[in-house]
Amino acid sequence: MIRVIIVEDEQPTLDLMERLVGRHPLLEVAGTFTSPLEALEQYTLLKPDAVFLDVEMPKMGGLELANKLREIDEDIQIVFTTAYPDYAVDAFRVSAVDYLLKPVTSDDLERVVARLSKNYSLRSNLEAPVAVGEPSVRCLGTFETRKVDGSLISWPTRKTEELFAYLLAYPNRLAGKWQLADLLWTDMEEDRALHNVHNAIYRLKKALKEAGLPVDLTHSNEGYLLRVAPAFTDIERFRDFMKRTSAIDIRNATEAEKLFRSCRGELFGGKDYVWSSGLAAEVSAQKASLALMLASYYREIADMAAAKMTLRTYLADAPLDEEINAELLRLYAESGESGAFRNHYEQYAQRLEAELGVRPTESIRVLATGFSI
Structure with missing residues (x-):
């Protein structure tokens, strides 16, 4: 993910940019600002990879802010947004990656993201081994499973992937075979649906074994049981943290901030699993609780900018x-x-x-x- 901040002095335009950028699967909004001075103050704390800057702003224009950010971080990737194409030459004088003409569209953003991705070698990094401590499966904002070598699993069928999603949603709990048949093959005759469950379980076991993942999928006459450690998926890490946390303080603030940044977007990347609506509501409520706890913590340490940014970040999704x-x-x-x-x-x-x-x-x-x- 490429972490970005957005600086735009007009709040409606800022909100539109935040929604547009926040929906892109390769981008993460680390902060939004209507004040270039506040953005400059928060820059070292947020440590973004890229900055979207409005060219014309009071007190400090986008070009001036870009030069100051370059003094702090010469590798920062800068993208200008402007209603005037004449600024393009000035933009490239400060080594901007690109500039976007307002109103910005999804196609415009795709062009810019392609350049940002190339600069960071993002495509090759996505295939690199997962960093130590990272979960093998991500369910929040996306749905991807990585093998022990870091590469993505390619599932043999969509139903195999959905079966795995369901077992991950309710791990360490027996899933009845007839329950699975009814959930995943609703409109199919019982015997044929049950046959599909057996086939999907076989494919799932094979895929997990070939991936070398540390999971234990067992069966009984009643159904199937997937045993995983809390660190195996991001959703279990998130739920485990929320179970044992009633407030944020200096001892758990770093962990809370990391979890909050990583739980953006819809459960399973918005995949249309009819059985997941209840779980999605549960996760959304826990995200709101985490946002409020973080905002309360920032209040206590008198960091009002961080408190507001946390709440705005959550509201971008809800x-x-x-x-x-x-x-x-x-x-x-x-x-x-x-x-x-x-x-x-x-x-x-x-x-x-x-x-x-x-x-x-x-x-x-x-x-x-x-x-x-």
Whole structure:
């Protein structure tokens, strides 16, 4: 993943860029800023691989900010966003990777990501051995399984992959053979569905054995049991952390931050598994809890910028979450950021009306009266 920050002085444009960049499978939004000065202050903490900069901004323009970032990190990859193509020459004078003309489209972003990927040799790195301590299976934001040599497993059938996903979702628990038949081959006759379960289990065992992965898949007359260690998948690491954590402090902050950054996106990469909706809701609720705990920790150490960034990062994936939106608005209110408060409240209210046909809750509306909204 390429970690990026986005600097854009207009909040609506910043939100659009954050959603567009955040949806790309090779990019991770490490931070967003409307203030170039704040972006400069937070740069060494966030340590991004690339920066998307608006060219025209008050107090410090994108070209000036790019030069200052180069002084800190000469390897930083810079992409400019602008409504004026005449800035292209100036952009390349500071060795920008590329520039994007507003409004930015998905096709434009793909072109830029291709250049960023080439610069970081990302394609070859994706095939490199997994770093020590990394999980063999990623379920959050994607769904990929790596062999012991670091290469990706190529599943023989989609149903084999889905069967593995289900067993990973509920590890160390017996999955009944008839239950699997009904879940994965819903519209098929029972005998034929059960036959498909046996075949898929056989293919799964073979694939896991060839991959050299440390899993134990056993069977009984009743069904199948997959035993894995918590470190085997990112989702188990995440669930294990949430089970044993009620608050974030200096002792577990680093682990919490790493988990939060890694759990972006939908469960199983948004694959349409009909049985996974309940688990997806559970994971989403735990993500919200982690975001709130992290924001509370940043409050305690007086790092309000990090607290706001954490909440905005979560809202990029779940923009209608009432509790997180309310907490972010409270932070804006406490910091006296009336402009940021107003912009966020209006966008939240518009989303609620457009998608659910409702207004913000009374408590949020009361909070908004302080800024004459």
